[in-house]
Amino acid sequence: MSSTVYLNGDWIAAEHAKVSVFDRGFLFxxxxxxxxxxxxxxPFLLERHLARLYRSLREIGISVADDAFWHExxxxxxxxxxxxxxxxxIYMQVTRGAEASRTHLPGPDLKPTVFATINPLALHWDQPAPVRITLLEDIRWLRCDIKSISLLGNILLKQQAAAVGVIEPILxxxxxxxxxxxxxxFAVRNGALYTAPKNHLILPGISRDWVIELAxxxxxxVHEEPFKVADLPQLDELFLTSSSREVQPVGQIDDIIIGDGQCGPVTAALIEAFHASKRRHLGRVS
Structure with missing residues (x-):
């Protein structure tokens, strides 16, 4: 496949895409x-993803084009x-723009930098094998509801998880x-789902909300309420959600085996419900 990206009004080869060293995305x-x-x-659940994009832009005070621009x-x-x-x-990034003066407080007339690219994604219809994860302290900033490009905290946590041989930490x-x-x-106990409530401490995941609707x-x-670390050993099932992994069963957290360590019935039902929603999206009857 060719690799053509969008950058500030131009369609160019990925290897030719460049931004200013004074871009505030690079500096800050x-x-x-x-x-x-x-x-x-x-595109799957596009309107929901765009709504979250608009919200993130509003939260940090960037105004970029209209709805028709993003759809096109x-x-x-x-x-x-x-x-x-x-x-x-599809990955879309918007920064506040570039200005020669390096200052924490941005000027009032900056033109945002808009970048977009697309990369291959494996589409699966199987039941993923349960994974092992680790429990770590959440060291990130206090506005996790904004899908910020400031991901150093996330990177450090992912590195810690990789160092002990697991794919993801739970925070x-x-x-x-x-x-x-x-x-x-999502935790499962006595046939019900439990997940953290939407607030400034979590990203309002599109797949998270979709799974709640499917449930x-x-x-x-479904109970959207605080969930205690102390309750982890009593779980029947646990799974993760994201746009790339969809519904991922978890069999073990550090030394804690979740249920019997296998994909439980509630998780399995939601995996199949997610697959069914993809089939509907693609116009497939089976």
Whole structure:
């Protein structure tokens, strides 16, 4: 596949994409991003992803174009990179722009930098094998609800997890579980789902919200409320959600075996419900 990216009004080869060294995204991580999955050339849950993009932009005071611009950008990116029948992840980043004076307080007339690219994504229809994760203290900033490009805390946590051979940490603050650095979490106990409530300490995941809706359709109770670290040994099931992993069962947290260490029935039902929603999105009947 070709690799054509969008940068500030131009469509160019990825290797030719460049931004100023004075861009505030480079100097201060002053910007936001959004990720949209594409299944067989069709963006999945696009309106929800764009709504979160707009919210992040509002929260940090950046104004960029209108709704029509973003829809056209997404569909042009798919077309120009020949993803009409392929699966991918669209990455869109907006920074506050560039100014020669390096100052914490930005000037009033900056023109935002807008960048977008698409990369391959494996589309699966199976039940993922349960993974092992680790429990770490949440060291990130206090506005995790903004999808900020300032991800150093997330990176450090992912490195800690990789150092002990696991794919993802699950994070806690003051004894309460928040989320993962690249995922939301759901616990299962007595047939009901538990997940952290939406607030400034978690990213409002699109897949998180979608799974809550799928659970409601399946008659599975959902409790959006604080969940204690001390309750982890009593869980029947645990899974992670994100746009790239969809629904990922967890079999073990450090030395704690979740249930019997396998994918439990509630998680399995939601994996299949997620697959069914993809089939509907693609116009497949089975």
């Amino acid at each position: 991580a002053d910007g936001i991003y959004e990720v949209v999955p594409v299944y067989s050339g069709k 950008l997404v569909h042009d990116l798919i077309k120009r990179n020949n993803y009409g029948d392929a699966n991918g992840l 806690h603050r003051d004894g309460l579980i928040t989320e993962g650095p690249a995922s939301n979490f 409601a359709e399946a008659g599975i109770p």
